[in-house]
Amino acid sequence: MCLGIPAKVIELYETNGLKMARVDFGGVIKEACMEYLPDVKLGDYTIIHVGFGLSVLDEHEALETLELLKQIDAQGEQG
Amino acid sequence: MKYLDEYRDADLSKKLLADIQKTISRQWLIMEVCGGQTHSIIKSGLDQMLPSEINLVHGPGCPVCVTPLELVDKAIALASRSDVIFTSYGDMLRVPGSTQDLFAVRAAGGDVRIVYSPLDAVKIAQDHPDKTVVFFAIGFETTAPANAMAVLQARAQNLANFTVLVSHVTVPAAISALMESPDVQVDGFLAAGHVCTVMGYWEYEALARKYSIPLVVTGLNQWISCTEFWNACGHWKPAGSVSGTPMHVLSAVLAIKRRRMLLRMFSK
Numbered sequence: 557m558c559l560g561i562p563a564k565v566i567e568l569y570e571t572n573g574l575k576m577a578r579v580d581f582g583g584v585i586k587e588a589c590m591e592y593l594p595d596v597k598l599g600d601y602t603i604i605h606v607g608f609g610l611s612v613l614d615e616h617e618a619l620e621t622l623e624l625l626k627q628i629d630a631q632g633e634q635g
Numbered sequence: 636m637k638y639l640d641e642y643r644d645a646d647l648s649k650k651l652l653a654d655i656q657k658t659i660s661r662q663w664l665i666m667e668v669c670g671g672q673t674h675s676i677i678k679s680g681l682d683q684m685l686p687s688e689i690n691l692v693h694g695p696g697c698p699v700c701v702t703p704l705e706l707v708d709k710a711i712a713l714a715s716r717s718d719v720i721f722t723s724y725g726d727m728l729r730v731p732g733s734t735q736d737l738f739a740v741r742a743a744g745g746d747v748r749i750v751y752s753p754l755d756a757v758k759i760a761q762d763h764p765d766k767t768v769v770f771f772a773i774g775f776e777t778t779a780p781a782n783a784m785a786v787l788q789a790r791a792q793n794l795a796n797f798t799v800l801v802s803h804v805t806v807p808a809a810i811s812a813l814m815e816s817p818d819v820q821v822d823g824f825l826a827a828g829h830v831c832t833v834m835g836y837w838e839y840e841a842l843a844r845k846y847s848i849p850l851v852v853t854g855l856n857q858w859i860s861c862t863e864f865w866n867a868c869g870h871w872k873p874a875g876s877v878s879g880t881p882m883h884v885l886s887a888v889l890a891i892k893r894r895r896m897l898l899r900m901f902s903k
Contacts, residue, residue: 559671560777560829574754589754591677592780596809603832606774607752608781611832628743 559589560603560610563588565596656686663689664820666813668697668806669827672853696810696827698774698802699726706773706802707732707869713769713800714740714747720763722756724778725749725770753778753785760789760797779803797816806830807838814846823849 563579568590570576575590579602586604590596593609601613667673673693676682682691695701711732714721721737728737728749741747746766750756753770760768772782782799789797806826813819826839831852839850 562831572788574788580853586751589781589784591784603829605829606778606781607754608784610777610829 560605562613563595563604565590565598565600565602565609568596568598577609579609652684654705655689656693658808659686659688661688663822664692665689665823665825666692666694666821667825668694668810669825669830671829672696672825672827690787692821694824695813696777696806696830698776699730701804702727702730702773702802704733705736706800707736710769710771710800711735711740714745714880715743718767720746720748720759720766720768721771722748722750722759722768724751724773726847727771730856753782754788757785757788757792757794757797760794761792767796767798770797770799773801773802774857775804775806775827776833780833807842810842810850814842821848826850826852828852829877 561581563581563586566580566585567578568575574608575594575596577588577590578585579588581604582623586607588602588604588607588609590602590609591620593612596602596609596612602609603611603613644833667676670693674692685691692744705726707730710721710727711734713719721740723737728741728747730736731865736747737747748759750759750770753772756768757769760766770780770782770785772780772785782801782803785797786799810826812823814819826836831839836850836852840853842848
């Protein structure tokens, strides 16, 4: 229950007024509610937690983070 | 997966660990707030690789473990009723009440069902208008939006037979309680990334200032954790703030603007 798991959005639709999606957890397909991610698009990777999309994985932020982490590493070598 | 493997670089982890070893100048007692962090740290052996000056203590961040006995007993009493379908996240079924657990209720003929999402419980209420469906709405900040959406959805569908037994708790309150206790001597916290995905980390900045402790928000993979130990210990400036490099890194890691989720929900 505690963990958020990344999944790819493969279909978006509406059920009872809620924004829903079929999501792919690396082969396992489930339904998840996307009501908290109004901007989510087909093909996005999202973190799913108790059946709800919590956040969209942002490629730009992921790249920026990796770059920052490499800078930490570089600082370590200098120190 | 893309942007997951990149964070599991053994060479970079070793360099960070070496840097922590080189930088550390005192003993640290660090609490990882979430059970998912504990799992990741133990599984990767990070606890064995960190310098001996760093000691880890497991935190309160398991909603299953911190659900009060009184509420578990209430859940068992409700689940035992013949007019009730009791629904819960699976983790709660093994938690012992005063005399038994929810699995025992189910074995004795009670209608206890595991749901993956609280919306599944709403669907059960739709399908069984003759029964009262109770959902055990437990959890930290991460499950609150989902549980609340189930309530909103039940109201939108005019379902009179859907109810929730609520046991929600928040991480900052737990951290405050720990820091106020004279028996607790924690020097820093690893806060849980998925909680901050929902809430942001604005509450943690106030806690860091108040108690003059580092709080570093982490993901749940070992290399990220390694980085955050680096942030927490090696490069902590005791000015009572979590701003600067660590949080800059974290803001990029977590994409944490989800506080608006709760705001949206309650403005409905």
